[in-house]
Amino acid sequence: MNDQRVIATYLVETAFSLEEAALVIAGEQSTGTFTKVPGETDRLKEEHGARVEGIELLEERYQPGLPGATVPANHDGKYRAGKITISFPLHNFGPSIPNLMSAVAGNLYELQQLSGLRLLDLELPEAFAKRYQGPKFGIDGTRKLLNVYDRPILGTIVKPSIGLTTAELGQMVERLALAGLDFIKDDELNANPTYAPLEEKVRVVMEAIERAADKTGKKLMYAFNITGDWDELRKHHDIVKNAGGNCVMVSVLSVGLPGMAYLNDYSELPIHAHRNQWGMLTRSPHLGIEFTAYQKLCRLAGADHIHVNGLNGKFYESNASVVSAIQACTTPLYAGYETMPVISNGQWAGTAHPTYEATKTLDVMHLAGGGMLAHPDGAAAGFESMRLAWEAAASGESFSDCANKNPVVQRAIEKFGKVGH
Structure with missing residues (x-):
């Protein structure tokens, strides 16, 4: 045999x-x-x-x-x-x-x-x-859609996670799109709630994105959370695609790996894989599964982007484990199957340097919710502070020197932390 x-x-x-x-x-x-x-x-x-x-x-x-x-x-x-x-x-x-x-x-x-x-x-x-055909877009395809090269994809998460009306959400998205962000995603808690049905949300958000793109010439990527029962996945994917959307998001452990593979069979958009619930599989060192193994299955099932936690974040995970997860995602699988690691949770400009020093890669998506939206000078300044910090990290300039040259970075330090490099 x-x-x-x-x-x-x-x-x-x-x-x-x-x-x-x-x-x-x-x-x-x-x-x-x-x-x-x-x-x-x-x-x-x-x-x-x-x-x-x-x-x-x-x-x-x-x-x-x-x-x-x-x-x-x-x-x-x-x-x-x-x-x-x-x-x-x-x-x-x-x-x-x-x-x-x-x-x-x-x-x-x-x-x-x-x-x-x-x-x-x-x-x-x-x-x-x-x-299993694996990711259809991955790192290169995502960069091509956004026309962003030589730095991480930078973005944020919709906050408050729950409770915004579709009108309020549309206003927020348009403001952030005009600020120059590359990427916004729905929170994992917000998919198709009764107070803001997905179809209405998609329409309002895409109208806001297109209005901003007409002014800036840049169309950001928005990951709509389409997590649901399997019989809803295709319908929700098609709602996003038909409205001109360019990304869908699923909670992998909610729909299961076979659910994501099922979505990937017909998806025409990048799949942003959120790993909420992951802690219950991995937090005990005596039990569960290492992300090194799990991410291979996610890539097979079609994850174009997959969350890996973040250095010095608010959730429990050692920095060594986060670095290992990033490196695992960027290690070739079958000479392909590229997926972009998504760094999030407690992130801001000050986490760019330690992340780059530990991983030596720019092929990440770096998302900051409060660390971008709550910048003292607004979301545009939050985005700019992270962009400048990554440029400094990649060029070998210290975070201290970057902050001394750029008031927007210094203001981020005053709000979120101290100079660490």
Whole structure:
């Protein structure tokens, strides 16, 4: 049979030996169960069984990371943590994201032999690239639509998140478009509310964008939140497209990866993938999935832009994790499948330097809600402060020198923080 395999790397903690834990995971997620059953022949296990490919002990601990784990009768009080690599025959589930997830992230999280489990990375065979077309726009396509090169895409999020009438929203968008912003997105909390139905919102916002474009010659990108049930996705996409819109947004964990792939099959617009709810999958170091693995699936499913959190932001995530997420998104997948990392949460001009120094890339979308809209001199000044900060960072000029030369940056510091470089 075809020997193509999916390779999954896990961080595992167990009171048993790592070897025992690895065999339990491999068996449970392929041909085995808690006891031998009729029909589980050597031939079947050879053709369909998961294989343990590697085990690396990292450390020993004296407290379990998760509750409910069992210990062996002769337990020595230690919990062993390490990396385990397991391969799965592709023919068990085929190039299918939903069925892949059942194999590599299914019931194994509940196994009582484990006191910690985290999916770190996935290596997927070319069959997935043949099944899933991936991003249609990505970094280059987004830049071409906006005609913005040699710097990050800079923009903001609609705030207040909820409660603006469509008339108020239209006024805000026109003001921001005239200020020169590249990009605006709906908040994840605001998709198709009864007080501001999507169809009406799209009409008002696009009229505002076109009025501003007539004056400035620049048409900004607006990501309309079309998150909803699957039978709504096409209708809502078409409402945006037919009104002249140039981006749609979905909450990935709300519609699911198959939902996003379904949207991508017919979408004619960039898909802005918001990862709200991500914390519940990743915040515990003993549980969940690393973004390095998850972003590959998002890219397969068609994410042209995907959120990665932000350095020194308001949400919990280490800066090292954010940097790793940005680097993962910009690492080639199947020699393509480019997606633009979206940096957001607690961002302002002062976060440009640490972000560039840590990643050395300009291929990001840098969004600031309060950090742009609440600039003391207005949103246009907020946009300008971020543009100048990024120019300084890329040229090697310190943030201090940038602020000394540019009052708009100094005013941002007075409002949002202190000079850090």
